[in-house]
Every structure is written in C-alpha cells, then in structure tokens.
Amino acid sequence: MEFSSKLLENAVYEISQLPGIGKRTALRLALHLLKQPEEQTSHLTSALGKLRSQIKFCSNCHNISDVALCEICANSKRDAAIICVVEDIRDVMAIENTGQFRGLYHVLGGKISPMECVGPQDLTIVSLVEKVKKGGVSELIFALSSTMEGDTTNFYIFKQLEGVTVKTSTIARGIAVGDELEYADEITLGRSILNRIPFENSMKA
Amino acid sequence: MEFSSKLLENAVYEISQLPGIGKRTALRLALHLLKQPEEQTSHLTSALGKLRSQIKFCSNCHNISDVALCEICANSKRDAAIICVVEDIRDVMAIENTGQFRGLYHVLGGKISPMECVGPQDLTIVSLVEKVKKGGVSELIFALSSTMEGDTTNFYIFKQLEGVTVKTSTIARGIAVGDELEYADEITLGRSILNRIPFENSMKA
Incomplete structure (x- = not known):
C-alpha cells in the first residue's frame, strides 16, 4: 500500500x-x-x-479493578473459601453472568504456553499457591479452557499444591445444553459418558 | 456486559x-x-x-495529503486535462496501483446517499464543477462504485455540467478478468454484451 x-x-x-x-x-x-x-x-x-x-489489578484476585480490592473480593457475602481459577477478566464476567458462583476468583492472566513464550512465572501462580498455603481455602475450581495449555496449567498448579490439603475440581466438560448428540465430537461425548452424573443432579439450575 | x-x-x-x-x-x-x-x-x-x-487535504483534488498540493497534483508529468472522479483515497490508491492512469484525480469524499444523510453539499462537487468550468479539462472519468448511490452522484455531476464542453466517461463495467461467465450476474453480463468492445482493444494492457 x-x-x-x-x-x-x-x-x-x-x-x-x-x-x-x-x-x-x-x-x-x-x-x-x-x-x-x-x-x-x-x-x-x-x-x-x-x-x-x-489500570489497577485487585491485590487479592488480580482481576482488573479501579480500586485496590475489587468489588467481588470486597463483598463479605461471598465465600472466600472457594476460589475459581480463571485465565482472564472475560472468564470472570462469563461466570458472573451465570449467577451460579458465590465464591471468589483468582485471575492467572493467561495459561502456560511454550508456543507463545508464556511460562509459569508470567502468571499469578505463586500468589495463588501462597494464598492456598496460608489456609482458609477449602476448594479450588479450575475453570480454564479445555485445551492442551489449559490442562497443562491446571496440572502445574495441582503439582505445586502437593501436600496441601485443599479440594481441587474442574468445571464439568460435556455436551452443551441444547446441543444434539450426533454433532458432538467423540472426545467430549466419550468423557460425558465416563463422567456421567446422577439424574437428580441434572435437574438443578 | x-x-x-x-x-x-x-x-x-x-x-x-x-x-x-x-x-x-x-x-x-x-x-x-x-x-x-x-x-x-x-x-x-x-x-x-x-x-x-x-490531517490536510490537497487544495486541488481533495485527497488526503501532508502538503498543500498532493504529490499527484504536483507532478508535472501527469495530464491535468483528464480528471478521474472517485469517492475516497482508497479508490485513488487502487487506481494508482494499476499503473494505467496518468491524469489527475478529484476526490468527492463520498457519494450522494439520502439514506446516510449525505447530500451534494457534503461532497466536493462545487469545487469540481468550478474546476471544469474554468477550462483546461478535456475529460472527466467517473470511477464511482456501481451502485444506486454511485450512479446518482455521477448523474448529479453530469447535470451540473450541462452546457459545459467536457467529455464524460465512466469506467467500463463488465465481466472481471479471470471470471467464469456462468457465475456472472445477469445485469453485468447483459451490459457487457451491450457495451461490447472491438476485439483488438481487449488485447491491450
């Protein structure tokens, strides 16, 4: 041009x-x-x-915030014992929109990706591990993308927490609500059968 | 959000x-x-x-330019008697890229579009008409989009120039080079038959 x-x-x-x-x-x-x-x-x-x-980041969860402690972390009605680990602010917004989560978040700022030169030191993993080791956290929910990089990051954090008593879970992977089985990919469908849930639970929410 | x-x-x-x-x-x-x-x-x-x-606009052709008279208008090797009328700078760049035009441009800044509240007074039509009336211009080439708005603008300028001796032409409409006939729309194909050109001419360029 x-x-x-x-x-x-x-x-x-x-x-x-x-x-x-x-x-x-x-x-x-x-x-x-x-x-x-x-x-x-x-x-x-x-x-x-x-x-x-x-721009400022919340001193507790590292989410983007105009104040030192973000609205979610400052809200005493939320359960500080459950922490949902996410990549960035978009995931916080998406989960908040569901209205299904009343705990706090921890924003990693990305996921481990050797291809994009993002290592554990580029994320807020150290601060997460310290927070859990300090005590008071009963459960970590990993809510990262279901990709190689997301799984690697989950596993890296999981290993860092060896010996620490904290429950860890990941958000459920399965057939999206409203989706037709025949168009689902094999891995998702396979896992959704292996990780089937009691029928009564599927009626909730 | x-x-x-x-x-x-x-x-x-x-x-x-x-x-x-x-x-x-x-x-x-x-x-x-x-x-x-x-x-x-x-x-x-x-x-x-x-x-x-x-940002500045060329005082002669109204193209975007950092100097009072743009490079094209200031180039004495170009033929000031032939003016190609275009909508905006992108069209100037596209035509310059072909290397087939050695005249000057006149940038209208858009086309007449009642839907978007663009009337003749929002374009540089007055300055174009004055330039032609002053003399020295032998041909105006309309190179606007082949749409209702483009055709309206062409026609409006054409009417403003009634009584002025200047040749007016529009760029050829037809089947694009490399296109297959069966996929061409009917209007384009119909016009390309009506406005057929001597075979010798098609060998040029």
Missing part, C-alpha cells in the same frame, strides 16, 4: 498492530475517524491512554 | 464505536493492549490524535 500521507500511513500501521486487524481494515477505521467529529478520536485516544496508564 | 473497572468499560465503549467492531471484539482489543508494553498504546493514541488534528 502506498500512502499519500505519512500521518495516515503511521495511523494505519499502528491500528494494524492490533490482533485480527489487517491493513485494509485499519485504513477503513482511520478514514472513518477522519469523517467523524474530532471529539470521537480524542475520546477514543484518551480512554485508551487512561486505561493503559491508570 | 458488567465491568469491574470503569476505565476498562469506557475504553471498550469507545473502541466499539468504530464500524464493524462489537463489544466483545473491543474487550479483546483492550485486553490485548493491557498485555503489551505501554509504548504500543501511546504510539497508537498519538498516531490517531495526530492524524485527526493535523
């Missing part, structure tokens, strides 16, 4: 650094901003700048 | 104002920026801010 303007070229380059956005989309977005009132661009840039420079 | 942070919520809201970007994608982009070094965000925001506040 040859640009008639360095300003435009530079803006397109920076926008196309975002994941999933190519040069053509970046150009479309830049031209869109040029057609909109100048305030839209200044609102966007100031929101991004503030986000990046002022 | 319920956010644990106002900063994050605000950033997601502003990103999702961009066309084709929903709340989920906006959240993914915001979290991506948080994981990258702080410089990436500052480079992005400064590039966008500069683009919006310092």
Whole structure:
C-alpha cells in the first residue's frame, strides 16, 4: 500500500498492530475517524491512554479493578473459601453472568504456553499457591479452557499444591445444553459418558 | 456486559464505536493492549490524535495529503486535462496501483446517499464543477462504485455540467478478468454484451 500521507500511513500501521486487524481494515477505521467529529478520536485516544496508564489489578484476585480490592473480593457475602481459577477478566464476567458462583476468583492472566513464550512465572501462580498455603481455602475450581495449555496449567498448579490439603475440581466438560448428540465430537461425548452424573443432579439450575 | 473497572468499560465503549467492531471484539482489543508494553498504546493514541488534528487535504483534488498540493497534483508529468472522479483515497490508491492512469484525480469524499444523510453539499462537487468550468479539462472519468448511490452522484455531476464542453466517461463495467461467465450476474453480463468492445482493444494492457 502506498500512502499519500505519512500521518495516515503511521495511523494505519499502528491500528494494524492490533490482533485480527489487517491493513485494509485499519485504513477503513482511520478514514472513518477522519469523517467523524474530532471529539470521537480524542475520546477514543484518551480512554485508551487512561486505561493503559491508570489500570489497577485487585491485590487479592488480580482481576482488573479501579480500586485496590475489587468489588467481588470486597463483598463479605461471598465465600472466600472457594476460589475459581480463571485465565482472564472475560472468564470472570462469563461466570458472573451465570449467577451460579458465590465464591471468589483468582485471575492467572493467561495459561502456560511454550508456543507463545508464556511460562509459569508470567502468571499469578505463586500468589495463588501462597494464598492456598496460608489456609482458609477449602476448594479450588479450575475453570480454564479445555485445551492442551489449559490442562497443562491446571496440572502445574495441582503439582505445586502437593501436600496441601485443599479440594481441587474442574468445571464439568460435556455436551452443551441444547446441543444434539450426533454433532458432538467423540472426545467430549466419550468423557460425558465416563463422567456421567446422577439424574437428580441434572435437574438443578 | 458488567465491568469491574470503569476505565476498562469506557475504553471498550469507545473502541466499539468504530464500524464493524462489537463489544466483545473491543474487550479483546483492550485486553490485548493491557498485555503489551505501554509504548504500543501511546504510539497508537498519538498516531490517531495526530492524524485527526493535523490531517490536510490537497487544495486541488481533495485527497488526503501532508502538503498543500498532493504529490499527484504536483507532478508535472501527469495530464491535468483528464480528471478521474472517485469517492475516497482508497479508490485513488487502487487506481494508482494499476499503473494505467496518468491524469489527475478529484476526490468527492463520498457519494450522494439520502439514506446516510449525505447530500451534494457534503461532497466536493462545487469545487469540481468550478474546476471544469474554468477550462483546461478535456475529460472527466467517473470511477464511482456501481451502485444506486454511485450512479446518482455521477448523474448529479453530469447535470451540473450541462452546457459545459467536457467529455464524460465512466469506467467500463463488465465481466472481471479471470471470471467464469456462468457465475456472472445477469445485469453485468447483459451490459457487457451491450457495451461490447472491438476485439483488438481487449488485447491491450
């Protein structure tokens, strides 16, 4: 792409650094901003700048938060003995939306992935292990993606906790509610038979 | 979506104002920026801010340009008597890439679209008509999208030029090079038969 303007070229380059956005989309977005009132661009840039420079993480669960202790951790009605281990804030939001969990979270900030150069030291695993060793935690629920990396991360944390008395569980894997059996993949279907649950339990929630 | 942070919520809201970007994608982009070094965000925001506040348009063709007269208009080797009328800078870039046009451009900044509240006064039509009336222009090539709005805009400019001696043409519509006839739509195929060209001409370029 040859640009008639360095300003435009530079803006397109920076926008196309975002994941999933190519040069053509970046150009479309830049031209869109040029057609909109100048305030839209200044609102966007100031929101991004503030986000990046002022963002804080909850000192207990490492979730993104504007205050030192996030709303969930500060809520005395929630059960601090049950901790749900998740990758990032999106998982917290997804689980909160279900209204089925009243414990606290621990946000790892990702999962162990040698392919993407993410090791245990890049995640908040040490702080999780310390928290559990300190006592007061009765159960850890692993709620990571059901992938090789998610399983590796679960197992790594599990090994770190050897000798510590804490119940560990993972969220159930199985056929999604509303799904037809014939389209389910073999591994999921196989595991859902092995890990079958009492019929009475399936009526809950 | 319920956010644990106002900063994050605000950033997601502003990103999702961009066309084709929903709340989920906006959240993914915001979290991506948080994981990258702080410089990436500052480079992005400064590039966008500069683009919006310092952008200039060529005084002759209205294309985006860092200088008062764009490179194309300032190039004495180009034929100022032939003007290609386009919607925006992307069309200029696309036609320049073909290497088949040695005249100048006139960038309208859009096309007449009552649905999107774009009237003739929002485009650079007056300046185009003045330029042609001043003389020195032998041909106008309309290179707008082949849509209702594009055709309306072409026709509006054509009417404004009544009584002015200038040749007007539109870029050829027809079967794209490499396309199979059976998949072409009827209107395109029908027009390509009506507007057939001498076989010798098809061997050029």
